Structures are given as structure tokens and as C-alpha cells.
Amino acid sequence: MRRGFVAVTVLTAVVAGGCGAEGRDVVVEGTPPATPYSGPLDIPVEDVDESTRGALLATTGAAGRALECDGEIFGGNGPDGWGSGDGGDTPEDGLRLYFDLFTPEVPRSGYRVERRGTDRVLYSFDVGGRTKVAVVVAHDQQDRPGWGPETDASCDPAELPAEFTGSGRYEFWTDAQGERQPVARIHSSVGPEHCDWQTVRFLTLGRGERATTYVRDPDGALGTAVQTAPYDPDVPLPADARDTGYRHGEWRLWLTDDRRTAYVRTPDGVEAWPSVTDGVACM
Numbered sequence: 001m002r003r004g005f006v007a008v009t010v011l012t013a014v015v016a017g018g019c020g021a022e023g024r025d026v027v028v029e030g031t032p033p034a035t036p037y038s039g040p041l042d043i044p045v046e047d048v049d050e051s052t053r054g055a056l057l058a059t060t061g062a063a064g065r066a067l068e069c070d071g072e073i074f075g076g077n078g079p080d081g082w083g084s085g086d087g088g089d090t091p092e093d094g095l096r097l098y099f100d101l102f103t104p105e106v107p108r109s110g111y112r113v114e115r116r117g118t119d120r121v122l123y124s125f126d127v128g129g130r131t132k133v134a135v136v137v138a139h140d141q142q143d144r145p146g147w148g149p150e151t152d153a154s155c156d157p158a159e160l161p162a163e164f165t166g167s168g169r170y171e172f173w174t175d176a177q178g179e180r181q182p183v184a185r186i187h188s189s190v191g192p193e194h195c196d197w198q199t200v201r202f203l204t205l206g207r208g209e210r211a212t213t214y215v216r217d218p219d220g221a222l223g224t225a226v227q228t229a230p231y232d233p234d235v236p237l238p239a240d241a242r243d244t245g246y247r248h249g250e251w252r253l254w255l256t257d258d259r260r261t262a263y264v265r266t267p268d269g270v271e272a273w274p275s276v277t278d279g280v281a282c283m
Contacts, residue, residue, distance in 0.1 A: 087146020
């Protein structure tokens, strides 16, 4: 079963940010949600190499069905990645193993037992009484004695608390009314330092095969081969450009119908961020 089930246009090796505050308990008592998950915990999973909602539900089993997202499921995984010597003695050990082995970009503390079965436990991380991250740990899986992760799923990072996402890799954009937008709709991020891309900023609209990524590369760190046009720090705004309503700080995003270039209005003028070709990668 494959892990990291989120398709992206720009691939970067990252260190997960916002991994929970020191001193906070991984598992807490918490308050049960108004509508706790009541379905089976042992739903069979499938290995589907897609990032559609149906594919993610097939991959994440009970964890995906336990979520209460405002939008679509953002990511999740089925059983994989740990062996016969990794299992823990308790369900909480199994949850800790999930964090230690897979370094997921979700909070590492504040989980609550939502359901407890004979050989499985569903842990949930809730926001406003709704489950945004779900992890099912199981006991004595095939060739894996002890407690360990079986399935996991999470909502869009924009649905997680700002105290966690503020230290992560995503830069969140808002609409004209100031509402934070889903990462699956729009987000930006700074290029990784280990590839000397820290002066580069990527802006991605959409996700998966339909995503379009634009780049602000004032120092030419990426080279010209992966860009559909040069970055330009000072251009006139095209007459047919429209204000998308998306904002990040003092930046305002404008697009033309062909969407080949992102026009970012700043207090100093308008910048042209070209779209990039597929396959930009920093490993």
C-alpha cells in the first residue's frame, strides 16, 4: 500500500512542521463529538493509485469514514511501513508509532479515543467537536504483532488549528472576505533550503492532475527550462485579467482566462509569476 496519498505538481522533500507542542499529551480525555463514528472499524482497504474522494475512501477504510471535513478528504493511507518488530504493547503505543514512522503533517497531541473495539481503536483529533484527523490502530495484524497503525485520514490542513498550521510548510490564502481557503484550492510555499530554492516561492491552484503551479523565482534558482516564461517583477496588468479574490497578506491574485501566468498585485505594482512544467522536483 502506498503512503503519502496526495498528488502534487511540485514535489519536494519536506520536514513536517507543527508536530505538536512539547509537554502535551498525545491522548486526552476530550469531549465526544455530537455524532461519533458508529460504523465498523475493520473495513477492508484497496490499493488505488489516485487522489479522488472515492480512491481515498477506498484506501483509508474506517479512518476516512470517521472524518467530518468541511470539504473533501485531503490525504490518508492504508496499512504499510512497519514490520514485526515495531508493534507496541498498548493502543497508545500504536498511535505513537504512526507519528514516529511516518512523520505525518498533522498534530501529534490532543487525540481522543472515539471508538474502542476488541482489536482496534479509533483515535480522533477534533476541531470544534468535529473529527479532522482519524487514526485506526490495530492489534496483531498479519505478520505484525502488537499494536500499530492500520489506516489514517485527514481533512484539508486549512481545517486544522492555526497554532499548528502556522509552523507548517503551507502558506494559506484567504478570499476577499478573509476566509482561509483550503490548501486543495490554493496555497503557496517557500522552496526547500537543502536544494538552494529558499528564494523561490511556489503558488498552486487545485490539486492532482488538474493543479497548476506558478513560480516566483527572482534569482533564477530553478533555471528557465521548467518555466513557461521568465518571472517579471514589474508588468502592466493585462486588460483581461480578473481579480480572483484570493489574498495572502498584501498580495492579490489576478488571472487571465488562459491561466498561463499568475499576476500578483503588491503595494509596489504587479508581478508576473509563470506557470511551471510538470516534474519540478527537489528530493
